[in-house]
Amino acid sequence: MTQKNSASTFAKGLKVLSCFETGRRDLTMAEVSRLTGFDRATTRRLCLTLEDSGYLQKEDRAFRLTPKILAMAGGYLTANDFGRSVQPVLNQFAEAFEGEIALAMRDGDRAIYIARSATSSARISFGFSIGSTLPLLPTAVGQMLLARGLASDVDLDLARLIPEKLTEATDMDLTSIRQKIERAASQGYAFVRNEFEMGAAGIAVPVGNIGASPAVLATTASINQFDKAAEFDRALDILRRAAMNLRL
Amino acid sequence: MTQKNSASTFAKGLKVLSCFETGRRDLTMAEVSRLTGFDRATTRRLCLTLEDSGYLQKEDRAFRLTPKILAMAGGYLTANDFGRSVQPVLNQFAEAFEGEIALAMRDGDRAIYIARSATSSARISFGFSIGSTLPLLPTAVGQMLLARGLASDVDLDLARLIPEKLTEATDMDLTSIRQKIERAASQGYAFVRNEFEMGAAGIAVPVGNIGASPAVLATTASINQFDKAAEFDRALDILRRAAMNLRL
DNA sequence: CAGAATGTGTGCGATAATCGCACTTTATGT
DNA sequence: ACATAAAGTGCGATTATCGCACACATTCTG
Numbered sequence: 001m002t003q004k005n006s007a008s009t010f011a012k013g014l015k016v017l018s019c020f021e022t023g024r025r026d027l028t029m030a031e032v033s034r035l036t037g038f039d040r041a042t043t044r045r046l047c048l049t050l051e052d053s054g055y056l057q058k059e060d061r062a063f064r065l066t067p068k069i070l071a072m073a074g075g076y077l078t079a080n081d082f083g084r085s086v087q088p089v090l091n092q093f094a095e096a097f098e099g100e101i102a103l104a105m106r107d108g109d110r111a112i113y114i115a116r117s118a119t120s121s122a123r124i125s126f127g128f129s130i131g132s133t134l135p136l137l138p139t140a141v142g143q144m145l146l147a148r149g150l151a152s153d154v155d156l157d158l159a160r161l162i163p164e165k166l167t168e169a170t171d172m173d174l175t176s177i178r179q180k181i182e183r184a185a186s187q188g189y190a191f192v193r194n195e196f197e198m199g200a201a202g203i204a205v206p207v208g209n210i211g212a213s214p215a216v217l218a219t220t221a222s223i224n225q226f227d228k229a230a231e232f233d234r235a236l237d238i239l240r241r242a243a244m245n246l247r248l
Numbered sequence: 249m250t251q252k253n254s255a256s257t258f259a260k261g262l263k264v265l266s267c268f269e270t271g272r273r274d275l276t277m278a279e280v281s282r283l284t285g286f287d288r289a290t291t292r293r294l295c296l297t298l299e300d301s302g303y304l305q306k307e308d309r310a311f312r313l314t315p316k317i318l319a320m321a322g323g324y325l326t327a328n329d330f331g332r333s334v335q336p337v338l339n340q341f342a343e344a345f346e347g348e349i350a351l352a353m354r355d356g357d358r359a360i361y362i363a364r365s366a367t368s369s370a371r372i373s374f375g376f377s378i379g380s381t382l383p384l385l386p387t388a389v390g391q392m393l394l395a396r397g398l399a400s401d402v403d404l405d406l407a408r409l410i411p412e413k414l415t416e417a418t419d420m421d422l423t424s425i426r427q428k429i430e431r432a433a434s435q436g437y438a439f440v441r442n443e444f445e446m447g448a449a450g451i452a453v454p455v456g457n458i459g460a461s462p463a464v465l466a467t468t469a470s471i472n473q474f475d476k477a478a479e480f481d482r483a484l485d486i487l488r489r490a491a492m493n494l495r496l
Numbered sequence: 497c498a499g500a501a502t503g504t505g506t507g508c509g510a511t512a513a514t515c516g517c518a519c520t521t522t523a524t525g526t
Numbered sequence: 527a528c529a530t531a532a533a534g535t536g537c538g539a540t541t542a543t544c545g546c547a548c549a550c551a552t553t554c555t556g
Contacts, residue, residue: 004506005296008542009514013258014301021319023326030532039516044533049255053262054356059459061523061532065324067355067362071269073321074361074379076313078271083375092368107315108302113322114315115377117366120340127331129363130378131322211307252535256513257543278503287545292504309503309552 012038016046017055026062073131080210082115085247090117093242097219097235101242102128103207104141105215109161110134111141114210123222126197137163137177138170138195140202141218147184148206148214154181169194189236190216193223201226205239208248217243260286264294265303274310321379328458330363333495338365341490345467345483349490350376351455352389353463357409358382359389362458371470374445385411385425386418386443388450389466395432396454396462402429417442437484438464441471449474453487456496465491 019027019035027035033043047063050056056063077083086103094101094117102116113132126132136142136157146154163172171177184190184204193201203226204218217239226232267275267283275283281291295311298304304311325331334351342349342365350364361380374380384390384405394402411420419425432438432452441449451474452466465487474480 005293006300007257007261007293007297009255009257010261010294010297011301013255013261014297014303017320020327021323023323025327028532040533041516041535042514045253045255045514046258048253049258049262052254053259055262057459064327064459065320067324067353067360069317069324070321070362070379071355071358071360071381072265072313072379073318074377074381075269075271076315076317077377077379078375079268079273079312081375083377083380084372087366087375087377088368088370088372091366091370095368105315107319110319112315112319114318118335118339120336120343122336122339124332124336127326127329127335129322129325129331129335131318131320131325132331133319133322211305211312276503288504289506289545290543293543 012036012042013046013049016043017050020056020063020065026059026064028062032063077114077130086115087117089242089245090115093117093238093245094119094122096238096242097122099123099219099221099225100128101217101219101239102141103215103217103246104134104145104204105210105213106136106145107133109136109157111136111139111145111216114215123200123220125200126220128220134196135164135166137161138166138192140190140192140204140220141216143177143181143184143192144190144204144206144216144218145214146181147190148216154178166196167194167198169198171195189239191226191232193226199223203232203235203239205236205243207243207246210248215248217246260284260290261294261297264291265298268304268311268313274307274312276310280311325362325378334363335365337490337493338363341365341486341493342367342370344486344490345370347371347467347469347473348376349465349467349487350389351463351465351494352382352393352452353458353461354384354393355381357384357405359384359387359393359464362463371448371468373448374468376468382444383412383414385409386414386440388438388440388452388468389464391425391429391432391440392438392452392454392464392466393462394429395438396464402426414444415442415446417446419443437487439474439480441474447471451480451483451487453484453491455491455494458496463496465494 015036019032029044029047033040054068057066090101098119098121100118100122102113104111104113111134134141158174190204201223202220204216207215207217263284267280277292277295281288302316305314338349346367346369348366348370350361352359352361359382382389406422438452449471450468452464455463455465
């Protein structure tokens, strides 16, 4: 059905492209067709258009993203001047942590890393990088982003977002989650352990806005690194000082 | 004109999207129309489709990329497992340098950073990050990538690529550039000073392939950091050891 | 402040692009 | 060798798209 002010073929194509967002290594046209629900002939034309345009390359019968998509991401980062204004600050404070620090914001129903720095002693595990996406409910980053919203928006979000049991410790109770978000708002930080990844803990603090969108600063580490109150306090202090140093 | 196996509306839309790759902060529909050559009504529909799909947001009358494009980049990085296999090694060797180290590959007629690490003491200047693109001819990264190609491909490339005078010192002579590429191939590293950015020097070494595409590892610094032969040799040695440590 | 320049929004007829179906061919798996 | 899955193809029907011209809105300039 034709919709004013829109190009449905283009929208379909973007949906095909978004199939590659999850990090699935190789996708055949048949798989893309199943994921999108589009007719196989339609999917074929759209995939080949992405290949012609340089965003996908085909190997055997499977497609994968090319690094051209990184250039687009680079366009976003350059437009915001993050390479100069944000990255050096994150590098400095990652060293203060001897760990990892990341700047994140919300994109739809998820959190997304938009800048990150880590030292060689940082915990590897999940393999976070620019562009990594995290769920909102079971992560410190997500809870702090939700906490930065209006209470009425939190109500709407909690009515829509479905908790997903990622570990044995993932909190599936919306009332409990809401309390954590409210506590994050009142105490100025979110702290989550074992809910997103077993053995991992995260702390997130508010940091200002990117455009009109709230951003948060976070660090993740092994849970035992924050066991002692002094270690936790030190990490929180460094995060807060990093937040004050960031010019967003 | 209809072309088999393709969707021209989608291709047009991707061309609109690519207008935002350059890091231009805000683009109006009129500007996008001029850049692409498309009719203004066509451009309007395509821009609004990108907005509907979450890739662009509009502020006043200008559009800008949203962080959603970073998630796509994250899909590329996750598919290649760079967050786990590459980033920790780069972090380790950035510390050895007390500077910057980056993994790059070729994308069309440019080099593109696909992973990067820097310490707080690294030189800021250009603000490189994942997704940063560099020209092939006046950069160590570019010359090393060209050097990794077949001699016949280098011939074709040098016949097509047009040198661009970025600094007073940019080499515009194709014969001279060809010699530098050949030297890079024979000595196993490329070294460039002041040609891309005044005051900046870069060293690049080969590092293996990503998929079927050659990759290189590079560091950049102030030119005076490599003035002494001992400093240069140390940097080259660290780069080579980093290259050996990377599992691509 | 008026006029010029630029950007945006809209309607609509023509037509080109797209769709999706069914069939064929190729590749892979058992 | 056969079954299954994926890809490739042709084509008629239909829809989506295009681009033009005009109107409206915003910004710039003298």
